[in-house]
Amino acid sequence: MSKGLKREYSIGEEIGRGRFGTVCRCSSLASGDIFAVKSINKSLLSDAVDRDCAQREAKITHIAAAGNPNVVQIHAVYEDEAWIHLVMDLCEGGDLFDRIAAAGESAPPMSEADAAAVMAPMMEALLICHRRGVAHRDVKPDNVLFDGEGRLRLADFGSAECFGDGKAMRGVVGTPYYVAPEVVLGREYGEKVDVWSAGVVLYIMLGGIPPFYGETAGEIFEAVIRGNLRFPGRVFGRVSGAAKDLMRRMLCKEASRRFSAEQVLGNYSNKP
Known part of the structure; x- marks a missing residue:
């Protein structure tokens, strides 16, 4: 010590x-x-x-x-x-992983309103990071904490990287279920890898399952690269078309067509 x-x-x-x-x-x-x-x-x-x-x-x-x-x-x-x-900062309110796990077998684990209450501040945090040239690169429920007052706090920048001024990022970092396809493929990439990861988080909050599944990291990466996004009726039957459309835009394989953090945040800011 x-x-x-x-x-x-x-x-x-x-x-x-x-x-x-x-x-x-x-x-x-x-x-x-x-x-x-x-x-x-x-x-x-x-x-x-x-x-x-x-x-x-x-x-x-x-x-x-x-x-x-x-x-x-x-x-x-x-x-x-x-x-x-x-x-x-001490965050005594636990993390998002625990909140999702606490829902057990319920479908969906979180209502769209509760998921929006997580997504809005998370995307606000990411938007500010991206404007400052910082990509988190490991957005997942375990790294979304809550303080004693219930405020969301994005944590663990151990995998984060600075970008900008023509500088792209490389390297496979992050957690398999949440990693964007361009990362898996070993390409140069930008801050929208965080939007992909946030889209996976939203999918899990609303469906209780990951969008791209495998028994091993290799199988998960193969599923991510295929990017075959589905919404099984047994778990997404009550999820709105608007929420599914947002997830499609966040989990778009082509990064140039994928929503930015600002566009995702606008989706929530425009709600009544």
């Missing part, structure tokens, strides 16, 4: 665990304010890509989060030879 962190924060119980470390509750010794601290064990970062992602997370999150109320803010960073510690 970094000496600088321990001088300024009291570390509490573990509240989460990931591939590279843990997340614990902590409190500021100066103000008493409560935060979360994400502690990344450098020995678990297996290659240069992992190390680069961990070290860039704080910088990119700072760009994305400044004045962006729907993104988890990082308040302090501490690093020593063994660990990187990120002190960030």
